[in-house]
Amino acid sequence: MDEKSLLEAALFSAGGPVSEQQLKGLLSRSSTYINSLVEKLMEEYRQRGSPIEVVRLEGKYSMQLKPEYAERVMALSPGELKPPVLRTLSVIAYYQPIQQSDLVEVRGQAAYEHVALLLEKGLIQKKRAGRSYELTTTDKFCDYFGLSRGDVESIKAQIKNKAKLKKESLSRWLESKVPDMDAFDAVRKLMPVGKR
Template sequence: MDEKSLMEAALFSAGKPVSEQQLKSLLNRSSTYINSLAQKLMEEYRERNSPLEIVRLEGKYAMQLRPEYAERVVGFSPGELRAPALRTLSVIAYYQPIQQSDLVDIRGQAAYDHVAMLLEKDLIEKKRVGRSYELTTTEAFCDYFGLTKGDVESIKTQIMKKAKLKKESLTKWVDSKVPDVDAFDAVSKLMPKVK
């Protein structure tokens, strides 16, 4: 069996980032060899202009849709988040740590259902603070959206870069009825107006 094809199959079937260590165990090869093989796969996907790409994130490799395709096919995947939950997650990511009561003020009563679903998917965590809960994103959130883990400010900066700082106020975004198709688009609408 071809090792490169085996690595590709592992990345496809995992559905989440796979550590270099896992790939080393699978192929019984060195880190140098694994990284070289992964680079070849990355190049092949780029050269054939595939809708899929392989990316490296903190010592892990992931197979994912390129963003321009992900936006168009988000509704076809049962594991994907729908627009309302995505907006709620975007508010949490941008304003974290955020009190659940503040989130409900921004997003309405449906936020309780969104929080339950996001907790189930391990994209956020919540801890009791006073009479409310404090919500923050998790490492799984970073993996899911291809962000490098780090402190809250680092994650916010990455989100803003990926969102390309669209110039729309939070109020206008919350009041709009236009569904969002990806998380970075949703987050971009949280940004303050840039003059």
């Protein structure tokens, strides 16, 4: 069996980032060899002009749709999120880390269900913070929306840039063109008075 093809199959079937260690274990080869195979695979996808790309993220490798394709086909994804859930996600993404109690105050009691669904899909994570929980987005959120991973400020900056490039509000970008005139009201309510 061709080792490059096996590596490609591993990246495809993983459905997320795969560590160099995992690939070394799969092929019983050195880091240098693994890196050279991945580089060849990356170049093949680039030369094909494929909508799929192989990327290196924080020492891991991932096969993913290029962002410009991901945005267009998101509606066909079996994991499509409904507009109210996406609006809740937009508040979490923009204001992370955000207290769940603050989120509920802005989005209403339905936010509890939205948080449960977003946790189930792995798009957010929560940790105990006093009498509430602190909510943040995950690496899967970045993968889902075609963002490169990084610290919270980096993710927020990428979201703002994507929304500006598309001349849309953050929630309209997250909703992938789902029409909703006041989708961003929840975020505006959370903004400090001087920044409105």
